[in-house]
Amino acid sequence: MRDRMSPGERMHALLTGQKPDRIPVIPFAFGYTAKIAGLPIGDFYSDGKKCFWCQLMAADLHGYDATPMYGYASVGAWEFGGKIGFPYEVGHGAPYVIKHPIETEEDVDKIEIPDPKTAGANPIMMEVAKQANALGMPAIFQIGGFITYCGNAMEPARMLHWMIRKPELVHKFINKVEEYQKLVTDWFVDTFGAEKCMVFSGGAIESNKVISPKQYETFALPHEININKYIFSKGLHVVMMHPCADQNKNLPFYKQIREACGWKGKYVWNFGPETPIEKQIEAFGAHDIIAGNVDPPSFQTRSFDEVLMLCKDNIERGLKNPSGYILMPGCEMPPLAPPINVHAMMVAARKFGSFG
Amino acid sequence: MKEEILNGLAEAVVSGDTEKAEKLAKEALANGIDPYEAIMEGCSKGMSIVSQKYECGDMYVPEILCSAEAMNIAIEILKPHIKVDPTAVPKKIIIGVTKGDVHEIGKNLVKLMMEAAGFKVVDLGRDVPTEKFVEAVKTENADVCAMSALMTTSMIFMPEIISQVKKAKPNVITMVGGGPLSLDTAKQYGADGYAKDASLAVKVTKELLSRGGA
Numbered sequence: 044m045r046d047r048m049s050p051g052e053r054m055h056a057l058l059t060g061q062k063p064d065r066i067p068v069i070p071f072a073f074g075y076t077a078k079i080a081g082l083p084i085g086d087f088y089s090d091g092k093k094c095f096w097c098q099l100m101a102a103d104l105h106g107y108d109a110t111p112m113y114g115y116a117s118v119g120a121w122e123f124g125g126k127i128g129f130p131y132e133v134g135h136g137a138p139y140v141i142k143h144p145i146e147t148e149e150d151v152d153k154i155e156i157p158d159p160k161t162a163g164a165n166p167i168m169m170e171v172a173k174q175a176n177a178l179g180m181p182a183i184f185q186i187g188g189f190i191t192y193c194g195n196a197m198e199p200a201r202m203l204h205w206m207i208r209k210p211e212l213v214h215k216f217i218n219k220v221e222e223y224q225k226l227v228t229d230w231f232v233d234t235f236g237a238e239k240c241m242v243f244s245g246g247a248i249e250s251n252k253v254i255s256p257k258q259y260e261t262f263a264l265p266h267e268i269n270i271n272k273y274i275f276s277k278g279l280h281v282v283m284m285h286p287c288a289d290q291n292k293n294l295p296f297y298k299q300i301r302e303a304c305g306w307k308g309k310y311v312w313n314f315g316p317e318t319p320i321e322k323q324i325e326a327f328g329a330h331d332i333i334a335g336n337v338d339p340p341s342f343q344t345r346s347f348d349e350v351l352m353l354c355k356d357n358i359e360r361g362l363k364n365p366s367g368y369i370l371m372p373g374c375e376m377p378p379l380a381p382p383i384n385v386h387a388m389m390v391a392a393r394k395f396g397s398f399g
Numbered sequence: 400m401k402e403e404i405l406n407g408l409a410e411a412v413v414s415g416d417t418e419k420a421e422k423l424a425k426e427a428l429a430n431g432i433d434p435y436e437a438i439m440e441g442c443s444k445g446m447s448i449v450s451q452k453y454e455c456g457d458m459y460v461p462e463i464l465c466s467a468e469a470m471n472i473a474i475e476i477l478k479p480h481i482k483v484d485p486t487a488v489p490k491k492i493i494i495g496v497t498k499g500d501v502h503e504i505g506k507n508l509v510k511l512m513m514e515a516a517g518f519k520v521v522d523l524g525r526d527v528p529t530e531k532f533v534e535a536v537k538t539e540n541a542d543v544c545a546m547s548a549l550m551t552t553s554m555i556f557m558p559e560i561i562s563q564v565k566k567a568k569p570n571v572i573t574m575v576g577g578g579p580l581s582l583d584t585a586k587q588y589g590a591d592g593y594a595k596d597a598s599l600a601v602k603v604t605k606e607l608l609s610r611g612g613a
Contacts, residue, residue: 130499130552132499133499134497134498134499134500134526134550134552134555134556135499135550135552135553136499136550136551136552136553137550200464200504200507203460203464204461204464204465204468206461207415207462207464251456252460252596253460253504254459254460254461255461258459258461288578292456339579340554340580340584343551343579344583344584344587378552379551379552380551
């Protein structure tokens with residue numbers, strides 16, 4: 044089936060409050076795009092050009108609406124001087140931490156705010172953004188997710204233990220992360236101009252399977268408010284927020300972030316599948332787009348018909364959001380998902396999410 | 400006095416109070432309380448409360464790590480004084496994160512809860528290849544083989560592990576868990592048990608063992 048609008052036109056319509064031809068589809072596909080391109084996932088994460096090309100070609104093949112971008116869940120370790128491994132082995136799906144830059148209490152004092160232009164995967168992220176920008180797409184960069192950044196730098200269990208025993212160390216390092224993220228923002232805005240940039244933010248260690256809402260409020264919320272205010276002060280206005288996994292109890296704090304920023308700009312919320320769309324609409328529906336949030340492993344383990352029905356259910360509930368809806372999994376598309384199940388999203392969007 | 404000390408130990412574990420745990424473990428010995436009883440009725444009881452609180456969303460991982468710290472301090476003091484009963488053999492669990500996966504918070508929580516419940520746990524760590532699970536089940540003569548994965552790319556090894564460990568020891572109980580797993584996937588993979596979190600893992604394991612294994 045041919046679509047009336049191009050992906051760019053469709054996303055523009057959605058972001059400006061107009062009716063697109065159909066709901067957009069963003070399959071949150073990273074490693075998957077490398078697999079169907081016949082490349083190692085390690086190449087995808089270590090080479091910006093390949094990363095961009097895989098995503099662009101996969102979007103063209105399936106006809107979905109995602110802009111290529113670079114982001115990864117282990118962010119924070121390499122950027123602050125640790126070491127990561129790229130996913131070249133069977134079983135690997137994404138970069139993983141080999142050495143955490145913070146191993147002792149003294150390291151927290153010693154660690155310096157890195158130069159964003161050379162820190163960790165940032166040069167790769169910039170390469171992907173430049174390729175996107177050259178084709179008129181948004182230049183996307185990853186910030187936020189302070190608990191995840193901190194956990195990746197400190198080692199998750201060490202950080203979680205320090206949250207109780209040595210909270211001042213966690214606060215001290217998160218302050219540095221905030222300063223660093225402001226520098227990343229400056230770098231992207233200086234390179235492309237704020238109008239051409241878009242923010243991607245998220246993290247999994249924030250999950251309420253790991254930390255309490257009180258801990259989120261204490262350790263992350265003030266910094267999330269600061270960085271979100273900062274990006275608006277720099278002229279950015281589109282943010283993709285991915286509160287990963289079960290963050291039901293943090294949801295009121297995400298609303299606080301938006302309130303603290305005066306509901307400026309347009310946010311796209313992509314919660315994990317544990318957070319019902321109805322709760323998201325209640326919190327953000329008057330202003331923001333809900334992107335969600337089909338159960339990700341189902342794309343790998345279920346049949347085409349089952350995935351189609353999951354998408355249909357998600358669309359029917361998501362279309363009730365007054366500020367717009369995108370069909371998306373609740374986290375990254377499994378790299379080993381059969382391509383036909385990604386196609387199920389397209390079939391569902393055209394069949395159940397068309398606007399005539 | 401005995402009840403006071405045992406309840407105090409349990410409370411110290413729940414609140415993650417290391418000083419109190421140390422003090423009460425020493426008091427237990429000084430007052431002639433059987434150290435095994437002090438561990439089971441004090442420390443383990445405390446950890447069981449922690450487990451219930453986690454399940455209800457009243458406690459989270461940072462607090463659990465502190466509880467574990469307090470429990471371990473008390474156990475270190477009590478353990479050398481236990482009179483070993485050669486006929487008492489605890490059930491043995493092999494646990495590990497499947498190949499390609501380095502996420503081990505969940506696995507470590509399960510290990511912690513299992514040990515607190517009295518199981519002997521052999522931790523194979525993370526990024527564990529199939530052969531290592533099989534070898535460990537054989538050499539340790541394990542009762543349970545538990546495996547965890549946080550990635551959809553690494554959970555695919557579970558059916559092979561389950562099949563291989565069953566060949567090596569047909570009556571071993573196989574358990575799976577981790578973010579992308581579900582009861583449906585566990586059944587599809589041929590696992591005997593699935594638990595969606597650490598506290599349920601203990602319950603499911605006990606239930607499966609009480610049925611006489613796989």
